[in-house]
Amino acid sequence: MAFDVAAIRGQFPALGDGWIHLDAPAGMQVPEQVATAVSTALRAPVSGPGGVFPASQRAEAIVDAARRAVADLVGCDPAGVVLGPNPAVLLQRLAEAMGSGWVIGDEVVVSRLDHQQNIAPWLGVAQRAGATVRWAEIDIETCELPAWQYESLISRRTKLVAVTAASGVVGTRPDLAKITALARAAKALVVVDASSSAPFVPMDIKAMGADVVAVSATAWGGPAVGALAFADPSLIDRLPSCALGPDQNGPGRLELGQHAHPLLAGLVASIDYLANLDDAATGSRRERLQTSIGSAKSYQAGMLGKLISELRGLLHVTVIGDAMRRIPALSFTVTDVKASQAVVQLAEHGICAFADDVPSGVFAALGVAEVGGAVRVGLAHYTTAAEVDALVAAVAGLSSLT
Numbered sequence: 283m284a285f286d287v288a289a290i291r292g293q294f295p296a297l298g299d300g301w302i303h304l305d306a307p308a309g310m311q312v313p314e315q316v317a318t319a320v321s322t323a324l325r326a327p328v329s330g331p332g333g334v335f336p337a338s339q340r341a342e343a344i345v346d347a348a349r350r351a352v353a354d355l356v357g358c359d360p361a362g363v364v365l366g367p368n369p370a371v372l373l374q375r376l377a378e379a380m381g382s383g384w385v386i387g388d389e390v391v392v393s394r395l396d397h398q399q400n401i402a403p404w405l406g407v408a409q410r411a412g413a414t415v416r417w418a419e420i421d422i423e424t425c426e427l428p429a430w431q432y433e434s435l436i437s438r439r440t441k442l443v444a445v446t447a448a449s450g451v452v453g454t455r456p457d458l459a460k461i462t463a464l465a466r467a468a469k470a471l472v473v474v475d476a477s478s479s480a481p482f483v484p485m486d487i488k489a490m491g492a493d494v495v496a497v498s499a500t501a502w503g504g505p506a507v508g509a510l511a512f513a514d515p516s517l518i519d520r521l522p523s524c525a526l527g528p529d530q531n532g533p534g535r536l537e538l539g540q541h542a543h544p545l546l547a548g549l550v551a552s553i554d555y556l557a558n559l560d561d562a563a564t565g566s567r568r569e570r571l572q573t574s575i576g577s578a579k580s581y582q583a584g585m586l587g588k589l590i591s592e593l594r595g596l597l598h599v600t601v602i603g604d605a606m607r608r609i610p611a612l613s614f615t616v617t618d619v620k621a622s623q624a625v626v627q628l629a630e631h632g633i634c635a636f637a638d639d640v641p642s643g644v645f646a647a648l649g650v651a652e653v654g655g656a657v658r659v660g661l662a663h664y665t666t667a668a669e670v671d672a673l674v675a676a677v678a679g680l681s682s683l684t
Contacts, residue, residue, distance in 0.1 A: 284562035285577040291664045293555070294503075302669045305634040306660035307450040307611050309500035310481065316504060319551035323544035330540060341543050348546040349533065351553040352509045354568040356476075356495050357486040362512035364533045365541060365549075369477050369496040369508040370399040375536050376494065376510060379521040380442060380471065381407030389439045391470075393418035394647045395427045395454060396446040400475035400496070404444050413441070422648055425452040425603025429460035440470040447490070450478035451644045451658060453586075453608035462491025477501055477508075481556070481663065482579055482609045484572045487513045502663075504552030505545040510536065559663060582610040582661050585670055589661075592674045599677060602648065602656060610661035613638065613650075616680050621655030624680055628657070631676040635659045 291297055296311040303311060323344065329337035331345070349363040356363075366372040381404070384390075390408050392401045394417060408415050416435045420427050427445075436443065443465040448455045458474065465472045474492040476485060481502035487495050495511045512518055515532065523535040530537070557567050559574035590612065593599050598617040616624050621637035628635045638645055639655025650656045659673065 284560050285581045286561060287581070287664065287666055289561070290559065291666075294664055297664060300632060302631075302633045302672055303662065304659040304665065304669070304673060305636065306481075306662040306665075307478065307658060308636065309498075310503040310662045311664070312503050312505075313552070313555045315555055316548045316551045320505060320544045320548040323547035328543045341541075344543045344546050344550075345541055347550045348507075348509075351550045351567075352497065352511060354566075355480065355485060355553050355556070355571055356497065356511040357488065357568070358495075358511045358513060359515050361532055362515035362518065364510040364512070364518070364536045365546065366508050366510075366537060367542075368500075368506060369475065369498050369510075372508050372510050372536070373399055373473070373475070373496055374403045375524050375538070376473065376521075377403030377407045379524065379536065381411055381413075382522050384408065384411035384413045384441055386412035387439060388413040388441045389416055389437060390414075390441055391416045391418060391432070391435050391443045391445075391465075393427055393445050393456075394420050395425075395449050395452075395456065395644060396444065396475060397450065397477070398643060399477075400444050400446060400473065404442065414439075416440075418445070420454075420644065420647055424605055425449070425454050425644065425648075426605050427454060427456040429457040429464075432461050432464045436464050436468045436470060438468055440465070440468050442471045442473060444473045444475070446478070447474050447476040447485075447495075448479035448483065448609040448611075449644060450609075450611050450660065451638070452603040452605070452613055453611040454603060454605040455479065455483070455607040455609060457607075458490050458492070466491060478611065479609055482575065482582060484575045484579070487511055493517065499549050499552050502552060502556055505548035507542070507545050507549045509549075578663055582663075582665070585661055585665065585667060586610040586612070588667070589670045589674065592670075593677065596674075596678055598680070602650070610665075611659070613645075613656040613658045614677075615650065615653050615656050616677070619654065619680050621657050623654075624657050624677075627680055628673075628676050631672065633673055633676055635673075 293313040327337040349360040353360040477498040557570040560577040563570040563573035
């Protein structure tokens with residue numbers, strides 16, 4: 283493995299602002315090659331698809347390249363890649379299409395660990411259909427999502443199981459293989475939100491056991507573009523179309539309006555960036571993605587372990603959760619210090635972090651708002667050990683706040 287964090291940092295102009303960016307859960311900073319790809323596409327003649335002239339053919343080539351890039355990332359057929367503005371919009375379209383035939387007595391399973399983008403659409407569709415919603419709960423001590431509970435949650439009436447590949451709030455990575463195996467045994471579809479995990483964990487849609495995987499390019503420094511990857515492209519043709527034109531087929535059936543071609547060019551560049559995180563990676567783009575993201579995973583696992591250990595060594599700090607498998611994102615509380623106060627103090631030390639003090643999602647289940655909220659941070663590909671040390675030192679001084 284050859285994961286060179288110094289070389290990686292050199293690809294991010296935004297890091298020259300002098301701040302320590304531990305705000306990765308909201309999206310990584312943008313590599314230079316991504317910004318260049320977007321600006322180059324903006325300057326080039328690009329038109330709508332379907333024409334015989336170069337500008338139209340260029341548009342079609344960009345869309346095709348974007349589908350192929352996402353397919354390499356997830357491990358699926360490019361014909362099964364639906365592109366759109368973000369996972370929230372795409373998952374809403376998917377829920378409306380999949381839930382159009384649900385009736386009273388049907389069931390859907392969602393989890394407390396998931397982001398609202400993979401919960402709210404299914405709740406809305408289930409309510410309109412009169413379907414039953416079943417909730418998978420988290421372990422409040424470890425923030426794990428126990429797979430065993432799905433044995434009683436999934437039944438022959440279950441139409442769909444929606445679950446996250448990883449929480450961007452507490453970092454937990456559920457045991458997808460066990461959950462999806464139970465869903466498949468019941469002939470239920472599985473939708474996995476991999477928005478938070480994609481930059482840190484190599485993906486294989488077949489190994490995950492998912493029917494659909496959602497990703498967001500902003501998570502790894504790409505433009506504001508999302509994608510749905512289908513394990514079986516023919517599933518798209520069995521869903522109601524939301525396209526504006528009646529002649530759309532394949533992925534276009536779930537795509538609304540014209541594509542933002544410059545952003546799709548940036549999407550391709552961002553996935554190429556992921557493939558080159560390890561400069562020793564060789565082979566096809568798919569092979570290089572597996573190697574490079576695996577190298578990033580190993581690098582960040584060491585830093586995350588160090589960060590968690592040192593934060594737990596501070597008597598006034600409580601790290602939320604203790605999951606065995608996780609991505610480099612975590613939240614913590616500080617005794618007698620509200621999260622909103624803590625992030626202000628961290629900002630004074632040049633550290634970017636978020637305060638979550640509204641009782642929603644995972645924190646609602648944990649009752650975090652009752653203790654003043656939690657501070658949320660996340661490591662990125664460009665995070666260094668020195669930056670982790672700076673965070674720990676700054677947090678150590680928060681005990682003096684009133």
